[in-house]
Amino acid sequence: MQSQPASLPPKLRRALEALRRGDTASVETLCRQLLAEAPGEFRAASLLGAVLTDSGRADQALPFLEQAAAHDLMARYNLGIAYHAVGRLEDAAACFEAMLRADPDFVDARNNLGSTLLDLGFARPAVDVLRECLQRPGLNPVIFSNLLLAMQYLPEVTRDELAALHRRYGEALAAALPPLPAAPARAPGPLRVGLVSGDLRHHPVGLLLEGLLPALRARGWWLAAYSSRPGLPGDPVPARLAAQVDHWQDISGLDDAAAARRVREDRIDVLIDLSGHTGHHRLGVFALKPAPVQLSWLGYGDSTGLATIDAVISDAVSTPPGVEDEYVERLLRLPLPRLPFTPPAEAPPVNESPCGAGEPFTFGCFNSIAKLNPRVVAAWARILADVPDSRLFMKGRQFDHPTPRKAIIEGFARHGIPARRLLLEGYTRRADYWPAFHRVDVALDPFPFNGGMSTLDALWMGVPVLSLPGQGMWARQGAMILGALGLDDWLANDIEDYVAKAVDATRSTAGLRKLRRSLRKRVAEADFARPEVFASHFCTAVEALHRQITG
Secondary structure, three states: OOOOOOOOOOOHHHHHHHHHHOOOHHHHHHHHHHHOOOOOHHHHHHHHHHHHHHHOOHHHHHHHHHHHHHHHHHHHHHHHHHHHHHOHHHHHHHHHHHHHHOOOOHHHHHHHHHHHHHHOOOOOHHHHHHHHHHHHOOOOOOHHHHHHHHHHHEEEEEEEHHHHHHHHHHHHHHOOOOOOOOOOOOOOEEEEOEEEOOOOOOOOOHHHHHHHHHHHOOOOOOEEEEEEOOOOOOHHHHHHHOOOOOOEEOOOOOOOOHHHHHHHHOOEEEEEEEEOOOOOOOHHHOOOOOOEEEEOOOOOOOOOOOOOOEEEEEOOOOOOOOOOOOOEEEEEEOOOOOOOOOOOOOOOOOOOOOOHHHOOOOOEEEOOHHHHHHHHHHHHHHHHHHHOEEEEEEEEEHHHHHHHHHHHHHHOOOOOOOHHHHEEEOOOHHHHHHHHHHHHHHEEEOOEEEEEEEEHHHHOOOOOEEEEEOOOOOHHHHHHHHOOOOOOHOOOOHHHHHHHHHHHOOOOOOHHHHHHHHHHHHHHHHHHHHHHHHHHHHHHHHHHHHHHHHO
């Protein structure tokens, strides 16, 4: 143990020693005692703030870190982490930028800045910040994943570029985490399937999965869920998911090796990644190959880059023939859309079209504004220009923040669309989210990153969705869903056709009213919205692959 400088107060030296032992309770006690004796001791405030943030109490950490940030650059960095945790994203970005001005090679600050910019909806700046990490020392898999995710939002990024970077990621992870020896054969019995995700919560992955789990167990599967993110206060979804599986395990505090050992101990036959390169993923566990068959599904729209993952579960629309070279894994194509949908019991009845009730024609989009690249904004501005009395209603978390709100308003203003024609609304609880669709006549799908669950939600609420298919799984979600519902006439061939179809929709309000009344029934009767039907196709495909791989 290294000795501490004599200038440190004894309590602070003891707190640092406790930190090295992992005794965070003693760290907190000692720092609070020292601050009571010496309120200006910013080093104790900095350490206490970091410990509080790490323990999920970022709101309590703020006053201590704000006190220390005026004296200590690392405290300012930790303040950025705390600001991000409590949703003060613009303040968080300012802290990370300050750190980078002092130390451009501090890749953790660069990574956090890139992630924060993406959370604010600024995909292009996020990619620029994160791409710099590729050229600097200290690159780690988390940063690489954040870059791969951010790049999915940009229309100028090619499929070849993404494929090369996914492979580079997989090769680097394989070098750092070579696979474990093959698991011993186990006695015959029900297929033991593990699901790994940081989104087993109030998130599209958790909500899409919820209605399917009972149907998977009805097929005889033994299910384990490995949650890689601690539950958030007040979120009821984790408990509901836990009640629908045979085994629930929080692996957020385990390193990759320990989590892989847990999977081995549970004798998992098929381990399914539900995150890909999204937040709190555990691809490092999959690199270790703890299960004989490993798959990726639902949470990510591309290759993981890992040769230890046997297949990506998709469908023939999301990944049409000829795209196999874009994936390290094989493609396991389902005969129906890859997204299961459970009709939400809390959704209110479908209403009449707003335009039919005398309201101005209202287009809508409830996707993250990170998907609203300049090409999307330009196309939507053309639609609004061609339909002079129409409005555009956008709803999302980013509109709770002034900077992205201002950016969207200015983006449309550059195309001659004034702010009064934009309805911008921030986050609301899911129970209050459904009635927002009552105010929308037609939903506009962004491109190339289409909506997934937002499209399903809109259709359930009777709102038709206009989509422009592109290249890649996420760019074909609209085609996947609308095609399965027989709504191919709502798929555009190019941007010109997209604009023309949107404008034409405003001229056929009688047809819109008729379609609005029929959409919920159409979705409810679709195979992907019937859990027992989806489970039948899903289990058949996975079981066949398991037999093929294990013999």
